Amino acid sequence: MHLDPHPNLTSSVIYGLGFLYLVQVVMNLFWTARCMKAGNHQRLPSVLGGGDVPVAMWWGMYTALLSMVMIAHFTGYRNPEAFSLLLPDWFKGSVDVCVNDPKLFFLISTLIFAGIILLRKTLATDTAGWMLFNAATLFLSLSLTDWDFRQIVGKPDNVPIVGMLFIVGFFTWLFFKKANENDRRIEQGLRPLEAENNEKVLVWPDLVYTELIVMIALTAFLFVWGVLLEAPLEEPASSVKTPNPSKAPWYFLGLQEMLVYYDPWLAGVVFPSTILGGLMALPYIDFNKKGNGYYTFNERKFAISVFLFGFLPLWVGMIVLGTFLRGPNWNMFGIYEYWDVHKLEALNNVNLSEYFWLYGLGMSMPVPDATSSFGAQIATIVWRELPGILVTLGYLLLLPSVMAMTVFRNFAFRMGFFRFMVFANLVLLMAALPAKMVLRWAFNLKYLVAIPEYFINI
Amino acid sequence: MSVGDYIRESQIWKSVFRHPAPYDRRNRVVVMLTNFFLHLHPVSIKQNGIALSYTWCMGGITFFLFLVETITGVLLMFYYRPTLEWAFNDILALRDVSTLGVMREVHRWGAHAMVITVWLHMYRVFLTGSYKPPREFNWVIGVILLKFTLLLSFTGYLLPWDQLAIWAITVGSNMARATPVLGHEGPGFQLLNIGGYDLITNASDARFLLLGSKFVGEETLNRFYILHCVAIPLAVAGLIAIHFWRVRKDGGISQPL
Structure with missing residues (x-):
């Protein structure tokens, strides 16, 4: 009998x-009960x-459907070949097309970010949140029927990242729910909810008991996690056997992804330092006095949008891309795609100076004369790279002034020169990654x- | 007199807890002021400031995870020797032989969780605008603590000395080669030279400082071990103390003004 070395379904997978x-049945049972208690109806x-009809009816139907699926798994696991609850190939194919290309992936994650902000009133409700959570868990459960998906998501060090996605999603939802509520109150001239009924209480027992319970729960959680999931340990270290792909620890994979677009001195040194420096500078840049000590979006639209763009698509999004989608030779692979070492991707990238001299002017590139003086060589290199140098200087020095005179007039006026230049450069450096991606x-x-001669490539 | 009362009336008990049990208002105040472990807290606090839906509890959880990492880390140190000969085998023994081997799992998952909870804590602090005056400087300390948390995790990643470990550290530390001026493949490293001899080479640059060697080897293991178990935890402990002190001095947990 022919055995598939990469079976999508096995008995233990189905049973698991x-x-x-x-879990989904139980949580939706609770949700159905909650809906019945609320007693809402829908025409x-x-x-x-x-x-x-009562809204609870829909949830009851969904729960019943999930129960049937569950029963099918618990009864049909002995015969995985005959088990038909699989993701169809056309679905896998279309998801892979969307994610195995960095362009589409970044476009989609940016659209999700924009959608979160634009649809915040609709999405940050209890029902919408619950539907999104159900969609995510259902997607995960169905995807786990795929062999390749299990390989990448089931790696022990990747499990926390899947958890992180759910947690970040939840807290983003929670933020918008609370911010919407406060924004509505502020529109009506009321104080934010955090300011209402805000009497002082004694720390013992009101806070110390919460802390105790959290500590006990967390300890139990860590031990259960430790027993269920073994920490990874691969073969003993060998400095001659380079794994393909070689990945940094998962929390640095967003930075490693930048290496595709920028050289190590920028992607590995300058940008990470700028991220930390920019975060430190943040309280001294944000001159908006509102929104201190309560959740709000409308009072801090710009600050929160920029921060969310940096955190969701750029930081978390790039970690997801680096962890789940980058495979051998740092090629992109879909979540249901086999990590084929021989997958070829044509790389045919051209420098701006080559565009300018070779294609634009139809001339040959200026070449520094090795026998001439040091100064003359530098001058030739600068001449050769002049278009790019001008673009870069314009981006970092000229653009802030243009911004100060147009879109950010108000900011420039209130911040003063130095503060505004720091702000503008931080925003521009943050935009440098998407900008280079687009280019x-x-x-x-x-x-x-x-300038490979001096390791200055931008 | 019940046994409980007998114990609470004894000289030993009273020497440890210098106040009656916190059953009434007065003693609930006194317990916060006299107990070393509780004195980080104020005596009373705005009730919306401690609502879980407001704080997400992520700062507290991060601190608790730091304690978990310290305790499990000390236990692991009894079983682990940072040498090429023993490092991998000691971790293998933790998995297969040692009674408390699950400590390694708790330590590793706790470390991942701590990285995530630090981000979420910062996320909450940003979204509530709690970095705004008068708490600007405490946010700065927090960013430094974020950096140290990532460095703690990074240095710990090498210690199992398996393929995952050395290649992740190799990829991560290769960046240091490209440090401007101070890395031997960084822009402007030629600036530091005496009479035409480069001071920055692959045996003297920023990466060498980090690894203690030209590649990830035994020197690196020793260096990362000391950073991971002694140097960074000490720095973090000090910064946490300042961070907490500043929370209190900057007006306690943030609330609408």
Whole structure:
């Protein structure tokens, strides 16, 4: 009998998934009960008779469906070949097309970020949040029927990242829920909810008991996690066997991803330092006195949008990309795609100076004469790279002034010169990653400034 | 007299707890002031300031995880020798032989969790605008603590001395080669030279400082071990103390003005 070395389904996978569905059934049972207690009704469209039905009915139906799926897993696990609850190939294929290309991935994550902000009133409700959570768990459970997905998500060090995605999603949702509530109150001229009924209470017992309970729960959680999931230990270290791909620890994978677009001196040294420095500078840049000590979005639209863009698509998004989608030879792979070492991706990137001299002017590149003096060589290199140098200087020095005179007039006025320059440069450096991505995708641009002689490539 | 009362009336008990049990208002105040472990807290606090939906509890959880990492880390140090000969085998023994081997799992998962909870704590502090005056400087200390948390995790990543460990550290530390001026493949390293001899080479640059060697080797293991177990934890402990002190001195947990 022919045995598939990469089976999508095995008995233990099906049986294990049964428990995942059990969790979903239980949590949706509670949700259905909550809906029944709330007693909300929904009018059916006229095609279906137009009567009123309780909202809880829909959730009851969904729970019943999940229970049937669960029972199918617990009863049908002995015969994985005949088990038909799999993700269809067309679905896997279309998801992979969306994520195995950095352009589309970044576009989609940016759209999600924009959608979160634009649809915050709709998404940050209890029902919408619960639906999103259900969609995410269902997607995870169905995807786990794929062999390749299990390989990448099931790596012990990647499990916390899957958890982190749920947690970050939850807290982003919670923030918008509370911010919406406060924004509504502020519009009505009321104080934020945090300011209402804010009497002082004694720390013993009101705070110390909470702390005690959290500590006990967390200890139990860590031990259960430790017993269930073994910490990874691969083969003994060998300095001659380089793994493919070689990845930094997961929390640095966003930085490692920047290496695709920038050289190590920028991606590995300057940008990380700028992130830390920029975070430290943040309280001294944000002159907005509002929104101190309570959740709000409307009073701090710009600050929160920029921070969310940095945290969600750029930091968390790039970690997801680096962890789950970068495979052998640092090629992109879909979440359901086999990590084929021989996958080829054409790389044909061109420097700006080559575009300018070779294609633009139809001339040959200026080459520094090795026999001439040091100063003359530098001058030739600067001449050769002048277009890129001008673009870079314009981006970091000229653009802030343009920003100060147009979109950020108010900011420049209130911040003063020095503070505004720091702010503008931090924003521009943050935008430098997406900017270079776009240039790479649109023009196959390798470097704006290419001075490999002195390791100055931008 | 019940046994409980007998114990609470004894000289030993009274020498440890210098106040009656915190059953009434007065003693609930006194317990906060006289107990060393509780004196980080104020006596009373705004009730919305301690609501979990407001604080997310992430700062507290991060601190607790730091304590968990310290305790499990000390236990692991009894079983682990940072040498090429023993490092991997000692970790293997933790998995297969040692009674408290699960400490390694708790330590590793706790470390991952701590990185995440630090981010979430910063996320909350940002979203509530709690970095605004008068708490600007405490945010700065927090960013430094973020850096040290990542460095703690990074240095610990090498210690199992398996393929995952050395290659992750190799990839991560290769960046240091490209440090401007101070890395031997960084822009402007030629600036530091005496009479045409470069001072910055692969045996004297920033990466060498980090690794103690030209590649990830035994010197690196020793260096990371000391950073991971002694140097960074000490720095973090000091910074945490300042961080907490400043929370109190800057007006306690943030609330609407």
